[in-house]
Amino acid sequence: MLNYESVREAHRRIEGHVTRTPVWSSELLNEALGHHIDFKMDSLQPMGAFKIRGAANALLTLKEQDRLPDRVVALSSGNHAQAVAYVARKLGLPATIVMPENASALKRRLTQQYGATVQTTPNRDQAVALSEELRQVAGTHLVHPFNDETVMAGQGTSALEALEDLPEPPDAIFATCSGGGWLSGTYLAAEPRGIPVYGCEPALANDAAQSYRAGTIVRLPQPPTTLADAATVQEVGTLTFPFLQKLTGFFEVDEDEIAYWTQWLGVFLRSIVEPTSAVAMAGAVQWLRSQDRPTRLLVMISGGNVSTQTHQAVRARDWLSVWPSLLPMPKSAG
Amino acid sequence: MLNYESVREAHRRIEGHVTRTPVWSSELLNEALGHHIDFKMDSLQPMGAFKIRGAANALLTLKEQDRLPDRVVALSSGNHAQAVAYVARKLGLPATIVMPENASALKRRLTQQYGATVQTTPNRDQAVALSEELRQVAGTHLVHPFNDETVMAGQGTSALEALEDLPEPPDAIFATCSGGGWLSGTYLAAEPRGIPVYGCEPALANDAAQSYRAGTIVRLPQPPTTLADAATVQEVGTLTFPFLQKLTGFFEVDEDEIAYWTQWLGVFLRSIVEPTSAVAMAGAVQWLRSQDRPTRLLVMISGGNVSTQTHQAVRARDWLSVWPSLLPMPKSAG
Numbered sequence: 320m321l322n323y324e325s326v327r328e329a330h331r332r333i334e335g336h337v338t339r340t341p342v343w344s345s346e347l348l349n350e351a352l353g354h355h356i357d358f359k360m361d362s363l364q365p366m367g368a369f370k371i372r373g374a375a376n377a378l379l380t381l382k383e384q385d386r387l388p389d390r391v392v393a394l395s396s397g398n399h400a401q402a403v404a405y406v407a408r409k410l411g412l413p414a415t416i417v418m419p420e421n422a423s424a425l426k427r428r429l430t431q432q433y434g435a436t437v438q439t440t441p442n443r444d445q446a447v448a449l450s451e452e453l454r455q456v457a458g459t460h461l462v463h464p465f466n467d468e469t470v471m472a473g474q475g476t477s478a479l480e481a482l483e484d485l486p487e488p489p490d491a492i493f494a495t496c497s498g499g500g501w502l503s504g505t506y507l508a509a510e511p512r513g514i515p516v517y518g519c520e521p522a523l524a525n526d527a528a529q530s531y532r533a534g535t536i537v538r539l540p541q542p543p544t545t546l547a548d549a550a551t552v553q554e555v556g557t558l559t560f561p562f563l564q565k566l567t568g569f570f571e572v573d574e575d576e577i578a579y580w581t582q583w584l585g586v587f588l589r590s591i592v593e594p595t596s597a598v599a600m601a602g603a604v605q606w607l608r609s610q611d612r613p614t615r616l617l618v619m620i621s622g623g624n625v626s627t628q629t630h631q632a633v634r635a636r637d638w639l640s641v642w643p644s645l646l647p648m649p650k651s652a653g
Numbered sequence: 654m655l656n657y658e659s660v661r662e663a664h665r666r667i668e669g670h671v672t673r674t675p676v677w678s679s680e681l682l683n684e685a686l687g688h689h690i691d692f693k694m695d696s697l698q699p700m701g702a703f704k705i706r707g708a709a710n711a712l713l714t715l716k717e718q719d720r721l722p723d724r725v726v727a728l729s730s731g732n733h734a735q736a737v738a739y740v741a742r743k744l745g746l747p748a749t750i751v752m753p754e755n756a757s758a759l760k761r762r763l764t765q766q767y768g769a770t771v772q773t774t775p776n777r778d779q780a781v782a783l784s785e786e787l788r789q790v791a792g793t794h795l796v797h798p799f800n801d802e803t804v805m806a807g808q809g810t811s812a813l814e815a816l817e818d819l820p821e822p823p824d825a826i827f828a829t830c831s832g833g834g835w836l837s838g839t840y841l842a843a844e845p846r847g848i849p850v851y852g853c854e855p856a857l858a859n860d861a862a863q864s865y866r867a868g869t870i871v872r873l874p875q876p877p878t879t880l881a882d883a884a885t886v887q888e889v890g891t892l893t894f895p896f897l898q899k900l901t902g903f904f905e906v907d908e909d910e911i912a913y914w915t916q917w918l919g920v921f922l923r924s925i926v927e928p929t930s931a932v933a934m935a936g937a938v939q940w941l942r943s944q945d946r947p948t949r950l951l952v953m954i955s956g957g958n959v960s961t962q963t964h965q966a967v968r969a970r971d972w973l974s975v976w977p978s979l980l981p982m983p984k985s986a987g
Contacts, residue, residue, distance in 0.1 A: 346699065347766050362923045365680065425920070425973045432681050432976075582961065586759070589696045589957035591919050623923035627916065627971035630964070637961035639759045642766075 362623030376473025465498030466556030475504025499559025519602030570602030696957030710807025799832030800890030809838025833893030853936030904936030
């Protein structure tokens, strides 16, 4: 049964294999919004995203149990691919990553640089079929990107560290929802202290928010398209959904808000922040509009791997001409 | 007489007012190039650039001498503006920053957010005239961006910290040259250990390299235009040039190299790095091509303040499709 202690164990297990990332804040941003926001900078992991935590905990758990496989397989077009490749290399395991052909050339290249074999398929369904085929080979372990308890516990170590490092507990925590692993772990880390955790999603990929409202897993009819390209699963996991149901709420953010906060977090943090991470900030700002006293928030920055195409799309409009405030953004600015 | 001890004193003086920025490296980048590169991340200063060091040392030196002015003036369209505004606010001094009208709206806004009054003029000549006029007012101190010994000593504290933090001294240090303050200070910090320091410049703004070769200060006929918008002075300073003459050499880099390394440092460091900082990396790569054994380099990252227009210009071409190596870049890639 997954609980706070699972996250603490995961943290002990992966120590030395992942980076204890810093918590940063921006004086100017806090002044602009009238609230204090701390950012957990998991974009500064060696492969650029929190995904390394879950992958490390999954494989190191097997190692602890003397069940280390002969080879590792993963299906991912993004950060999970790089995370599994990175951790497998550190453990001396060969890794094969299955990617649909529309994955960015940069992510494919980085995954290969971490030593993995990349196999591409014409589309996602064929990628699923191929990864299932590969996992049947004796001695193979498939690391699921989210629907795996060791992965979920590993992802929770990020919030665990942040809560240890902050001088006082935040009033609320915001994280982006894709398959729900990051939020499940974050919920587990925050639960003993009763800190509210909010999920944030692109409005164009709002399967988790829909599922949360419906009380049952809702599957999007087709893969969504959004700037937040790491939050595009069609449905959350059967293991993650029970934790998502315990969250305090969900925020859905539009594409302008995602572009806006990707640009401004670049200014305030001098960091390349994925649009998917900016989703959490945009959700936090929606919440702040309803607050009548100064609050302290923790916003989880999930990753910093951005292709040129995404950079171009994010920066097509100059949102840096609109100074941050808690007023709704002008939709006509450009 | 400015020397190593001046930099050490500056470091003691500004401690607590500026951030001791980290030194970062990238495993993937080191593997790609076959050398070890450490990056001093001064883009992570509170206002986003090393300029805070010189401004802090200049004003804190006056404070130490009980000569703190009633108000501060600076002429700058970029990071020096923000640095002076930031430090003046911390010291409770009113600041007026004179900017030419073509300065980016973002930089103007950030300077104002740090509490400074911004006065704009139609062009740079008029900005110089206005700042001269303002400095005549009794009780006013003008902080020069580079031609000031306290500023130069302050800028050297960055390399000083890096050399303290590195486990072994680097084989060479690379920094971008604008007015020469950053390189003068870096030279002073490195000199006692005899570490070679190289200046790097955009080929389109190569006044320092020309001056170095000529043995006398060469002034560009007009303000240069380059992606490296923080390296566009027309001539180096009379106080900085004697130190620039002591450098081991200069590298001149073209606009493609600047765009290329701005993009790739974003991937390897997950940081927003100014094109002006990428100039130093591009120079380092030119030097590496002549090395026949693995080396350790220190590359100074000067700042991370980038406008949307500069982001767009840097990312117009997808250089992330060309994996880094020591081969010359393909000029036809796109």
